[in-house]
Amino acid sequence: MSSDNTSHPSVKYCVDSVNAKYIHGRPEPELVPSRYALKVGAIDVLVVSDGVLSLPGAMLGHNVDPSVRAAWLEDMFLPPDVLEWALNVVVVRSGGRTILIDAGMGAEFPDLPRAGRTVQRLEAAGIDLASVTDVVLTHMHMDHVGGLLVDGVRERLRPDLRIHVAAAETKFWESPDFSHVSMPPGFPDALRRTAKRFLHEYQSQLRTFEEKHEVAPGVLVTRTGGHTPGHSVVRLASGSDRLTFAGDAVFQVGFEHPDWYNGFEHDPEEAARVRISLLRELAANRESLVATHLSFPSVCHVAVDGDVFRWVPGPWEY
Numbered sequence: 364m365s366s367d368n369t370s371h372p373s374v375k376y377c378v379d380s381v382n383a384k385y386i387h388g389r390p391e392p393e394l395v396p397s398r399y400a401l402k403v404g405a406i407d408v409l410v411v412s413d414g415v416l417s418l419p420g421a422m423l424g425h426n427v428d429p430s431v432r433a434a435w436l437e438d439m440f441l442p443p444d445v446l447e448w449a450l451n452v453v454v455v456r457s458g459g460r461t462i463l464i465d466a467g468m469g470a471e472f473p474d475l476p477r478a479g480r481t482v483q484r485l486e487a488a489g490i491d492l493a494s495v496t497d498v499v500l501t502h503m504h505m506d507h508v509g510g511l512l513v514d515g516v517r518e519r520l521r522p523d524l525r526i527h528v529a530a531a532e533t534k535f536w537e538s539p540d541f542s543h544v545s546m547p548p549g550f551p552d553a554l555r556r557t558a559k560r561f562l563h564e565y566q567s568q569l570r571t572f573e574e575k576h577e578v579a580p581g582v583l584v585t586r587t588g589g590h591t592p593g594h595s596v597v598r599l600a601s602g603s604d605r606l607t608f609a610g611d612a613v614f615q616v617g618f619e620h621p622d623w624y625n626g627f628e629h630d631p632e633e634a635a636r637v638r639i640s641l642l643r644e645l646a647a648n649r650e651s652l653v654a655t656h657l658s659f660p661s662v663c664h665v666a667v668d669g670d671v672f673r674w675v676p677g678p679w680e681y
Contacts, residue, residue, distance in 0.1 A: 371419045371547040371626075372444070375474050397480070398488050399660035401680060403651070404601020406581055407456040409488065412659040413467030414478035415447040416506065418547065423616045424623030425545035426631065432623075435616065448656045450478050450506055453608050454490060455599065458580040461490070462497040464597050464608055465655065469509025471557045474549075481510040492519040499584050500528040501610030501655070502591040503536055504627065505557035512560060527578055529586040530571040532593020535629075536562060545626035587612055587641070589634035590627065596641070605650035612638055613654045618665070618672040642672045651677060 397412035420443060424432050433443050453464040467481035485492065500507055510516065511526075536558040541551045562569075570576075575585040583598045590611045597608040612634070614625055621638045624631035645652055645665040653661045662677040 371421060371545070373474075373548055397484055397659065399662070401662065402604075403599045403606045404581070404604040405457075406599055406601045406604075408599065408606065409454040409490075410653055410660045410662065411452050411454060411481060411484050411488065413450040413452055413481045413484075413506070413510070414475075416450055416468070416475050416478050417445055417447055419626075420444050420446045422545060422547075422626030423614065424620060425626050426622075426624040427620075435620070439615075447477075449658045449661065451653065451655055451657070451659055451661050452481050452510075453597075453653060454485070454488075454495075455579075455582055455597075457582050457599075457601075460496045460579040460582075461494050462499060462578055462582060463495050464499045465501055465507040465610070466498065466510030468506045469511070469513045471505050471509045471512060472553055478506065479509065479513070482513055482516060492516065493521050495520065495524065497578055498524065498526045499578060499582075499595075499597055500526065500532070501596065501608070502594040503528065503532055503558045503561060504591070504611070505554055507610075507655070508561045509557060511565065512557065517564060524568050525570045526565055526568050527570050527572065527576060527584055529593030529595050530573055531586060531588070532591060532595075533562065533569065533571060535592040540629060543631055544629060545624075587637045589630055589637035590625075591629050594634075594637075605648065607641075607645060607650060607652055609641060609652060609654040611655050612641055613652070614656050615658070615674065618642070618674040619668075621671060643667075646672060 399410045401408050420436055436443055450467060452467050455462040468475060468478035470479055539555060575583060577583050581599055581601045584595050585598060586593060586595045588594055594610060596610055596612060599606045616623055617638050621642060622635050628634040642665050646667045649664060652663050652665055664675040664677060666673040666675050
């Protein structure tokens with residue numbers, strides 16, 4: 364049960380609050396290219412920013428006292444009410460296959476105008492949509508599938524495109540349960556609508572798996588559950604190098620407070636167990652971590668800090 368019964372402000376309020384900080388305007392949109400390349404052994408990896416989501420800060424932990432949450436936000440030099448959440452996708456090349464992991468927000472939620480940039484940023488990186496052989500979905504929230512629903516995108520994708528998603532995920536969205544989430548107004552309806560449309564438009568290209576599936580050499584998708592019943596992570600391995608794309612299993616606050624419930628988690632107790640187990644594993648084997656909502660470019664390591672964890676950003680390689 365949540366100990367915080369405060370209703371969330373609207374997304375428009377969040378966006379307006381963020382915009383109010385930029386009285387002198389924002390930097391040019393692509394002043395710095397929003398992509399970051401690295402290697403995992405012989406595997407090419409490109410982290411791409413889909414943009415940012417302006418959302419209520421209370422969603423970071425709806426099972427904790429608001430004063431405790433406010434103190435953490437203050438300690439992190441973050442605003443008390445509204446946060447800009449990063450939104451990252453990943454492109455992987457291995458074994459002659461080009462794999463897009465998640466697809467960003469798309470245009471399904473116009474109240475979030477600073478997200479939905481995946482297609483334009485793939486093009487800026489020289490990646491033709493027709494070259495993508497596979498899509499892996501960590502789950503089917505709209506900020507992960509929406510990019511595939513942008514007008515004209517489906518026609519540009521190859522007809523033999525394979526979309527890999529856990530069978531438990533597609534089953535869940537036939538009749539989704541929102542009884543344990545804590546979301547801003549309008550989000551549950553938008554999530555239902557987007558998932559239904561995605562399943563209708565891409566049904567013939569879905570390749571579901573039960574627990575794990577090797578998409579390409581060294582690219583293994585594994586179901587974790589928790590955030591959604593079919594939530595999955597993607598493990599990359601080549602030679603002695605390892606990297607995990609954790610999707611929504613890990614948020615920034617999850618290092619210091621892995622037991623805090625994120626507002627988007629459909630089974631928050633299981634999500635916390637998944638998070639703690641994954642962070643323990645990553646700290647022990649010292650592999651790199653990338654996650655959807657960690658600040659771009661997101662590449663980091665996990666360290667143990669007493670009974671919790673510490674986020675260690677990776678060095679910028681250039």
